[in-house]
Amino acid sequence: MTQTNDYDDIPGTYVYDAERGRLGYALNMFCMSLNKVENRKAFKDDEAAYLDRFKLSPEQRRTVLERDWLGMLRVGGNIYYTIKVAFCDGLTFQDVAGMMSGVPKETYAKMMLAGGRSVEGNRYKDAAQPTVENSVPTEEQK
Amino acid sequence: MTAHIVAGIACSHVPAIGVAMDRGQTGTTYWEPLFKGYQPAREWLAKLAPDVAIVVYNDHANAFSLEIIPTFLIGVAEQFPIADEGFGPRPVPAVQGHSRLAWHLAQSLILDEFDMTIANEMPVDHGLTVPLSVTCGQPSAWPFKVVPLCVNVVQYPPPTGARCYKLGQAIRRAVEKFPEDLRVVIYGTGGMSHQLQGERAGLINRKFDTDFLDNLTKDPVALTKLSHTEYMREAGSEGVEMVMWHVMRGALDDDVAEVYRHYHVPASNTAVALMILENRSAS
Numbered sequence: 001m002t003q004t005n006d007y008d009d010i011p012g013t014y015v016y017d018a019e020r021g022r023l024g025y026a027l028n029m030f031c032m033s034l035n036k037v038e039n040r041k042a043f044k045d046d047e048a049a050y051l052d053r054f055k056l057s058p059e060q061r062r063t064v065l066e067r068d069w070l071g072m073l074r075v076g077g078n079i080y081y082t083i084k085v086a087f088c089d090g091l092t093f094q095d096v097a098g099m100m101s102g103v104p105k106e107t108y109a110k111m112m113l114a115g116g117r118s119v120e121g122n123r124y125k126d127a128a129q130p131t132v133e134n135s136v137p138t139e140e141q142k
Numbered sequence: 143m144t145a146h147i148v149a150g151i152a153c154s155h156v157p158a159i160g161v162a163m164d165r166g167q168t169g170t171t172y173w174e175p176l177f178k179g180y181q182p183a184r185e186w187l188a189k190l191a192p193d194v195a196i197v198v199y200n201d202h203a204n205a206f207s208l209e210i211i212p213t214f215l216i217g218v219a220e221q222f223p224i225a226d227e228g229f230g231p232r233p234v235p236a237v238q239g240h241s242r243l244a245w246h247l248a249q250s251l252i253l254d255e256f257d258m259t260i261a262n263e264m265p266v267d268h269g270l271t272v273p274l275s276v277t278c279g280q281p282s283a284w285p286f287k288v289v290p291l292c293v294n295v296v297q298y299p300p301p302t303g304a305r306c307y308k309l310g311q312a313i314r315r316a317v318e319k320f321p322e323d324l325r326v327v328i329y330g331t332g333g334m335s336h337q338l339q340g341e342r343a344g345l346i347n348r349k350f351d352t353d354f355l356d357n358l359t360k361d362p363v364a365l366t367k368l369s370h371t372e373y374m375r376e377a378g379s380e381g382v383e384m385v386m387w388h389v390m391r392g393a394l395d396d397d398v399a400e401v402y403r404h405y406h407v408p409a410s411n412t413a414v415a416l417m418i419l420e421n422r423s424a425s
Contacts, residue, residue, distance in 0.1 A: 005371075006369075006371045007370070007371045007374055007375070010342070010371075010374055010375050010379075011341065011342055012340040012341030012342030012343075013337070013339070013340045013342050013374065013379050014339055014340050014379075015298050015374065015379060016296065016297060016298050017298040017299075018298070021208065021297055021298075025208055028203075028207075028208050029207060029208060029209070031203070032203055032207040032208070034228055035203075035204065035225075035226055035227065035228055036226070037226065037230070040228070070340070070341070073339060073340060078203075078208075078296065078297075079338050079339035079380075080202045080203045080296050081203050081208075083228075083338075084203070084227075084228040087227075087228035087229045088228070092158070092410070093157070093158070093338060093410055093411055094158075094410045094411055097338060097339075097343035097344055097411050098343075100339065100340055100341060100343050101340075101341050101342070101343045101344060102341065108344060111344055112344055112346075112407075112408040112410075112411065113408065115346060115348065115407055115408075116335075116344050116345060116346025116407055116408055116411075116413065117337075117342065117343075117344040117345045117346065118345075118346075119345060119346075119347045119350070119375075119376060122342055122345060123375050123376070
């Protein structure tokens with residue numbers, strides 16, 4: 001039986017709760033190891049061999065090797081941890097946020113400069129899925 | 143004489159703000175409007191010249207991993223080094239603690255039924271250093287001692303807003319029992335609306351943020367009743383870190399004066415605020 005939560009109907013959001021905490025521990029602890037400069041180097045030198053040090057599931061391993069940022073969240077990744085893989089690649093939080101929302105970097109940056117993704121239409125899963133198009137805030141919201 | 147809290151500072155702690163300062167980019171078209179709004183607060187704080195700052199913030203997988211997750215933690219060291227967050231430590235001064243005050247707070251809070259974790263050693267990350275940079279600029283040493291107080295907001299659930307507010311009240315009681323004439327400011331950091339993850343990344347809710355800022359002065363107790371799901375739905379999944387502002391607010395008088403407010407969108411993925419609240423009893 002899967003427990004339901006009152007935040008499950010927020011679209012495009014992966015709350016790092018008990019269930020994800022249980023699934024994602026090894027994946028996130030791999031990410032944590034990248035806080036050490038020598039580990040960052042070892043990972044970049046041979047990613048597959050470095051990942052052998054951690055007990056990741058095959059799917060977790062795939063998401064890391066393919067830099068599937070959304071996939072990492074689905075298999076228990078926590079954004080504050082998975083971002084450390086991105087830092088290793090020289091990416092920023094905004095780069096990864098753009099990739100997760102499925103739009104080009106420039107489009108995402110423009111959305112942020114225009115006031116960010118609007119909450120209107122983005123509160124519930126049964127409304128339209130988050131898009132840049134439905135995300136330009138109206139004058140009233142500003 | 144005892145120590146007393148003279149003011150509260152609410153301050154977002156976006157890492158990119160620290161990076162912009164560290165790389166000398168604060169005058170660019172992108173950053174200039176944000177940093178311009180910080181200047182009056184820096185002048186106010188330099189004039190206030192507090193002895194100690196209690197900084198309520200969250201660690202972001204730097205001092206602590208998922209191995210052990212303290213809900214409330216207080217740092218009691220004499221000094222806190224700057225964390226390597228995955229791209230080298232920020233080039234800012236190490237943070238000097240106030241060990242005696244911190245130990246006093248730890249003991250008082252625990253006996254007041256707040257079960258604090260105590261850290262004798264820990265590095266501090268952007269959650270603490272960015273608010274110092276925002277409000278102090280780039281000095282060769284920070285102008286006051288710091289008591290770091292960490293709140294878990296990384297592993298769901300964070301403590302509730304109401305619990306955070308009560309912790310603030312207990313911090314105030316503890317500070318006022320410390321037998322030394324210290325002028326203390328308290329920072330509540332994080333926020334405002336932002337979402338860093340998932341397809342909904344980039345969410346900003348200016349209306350929510352404005353109401354939150356207004357009510358922090360006018361009706362803080364009502365504000366503590368917001369549920370985590372309301373924060374996440376309305377202010378983005380990472381917007382829930384605004385619970386930390388309630389610790390700051392709880393440590394102030396019921397009646398406070400808002401003396402400064404600056405709000406700006408965006409810094410990277412985030413809506414940024416800096417607000418100063420003064421106890422009316424202190425003025």
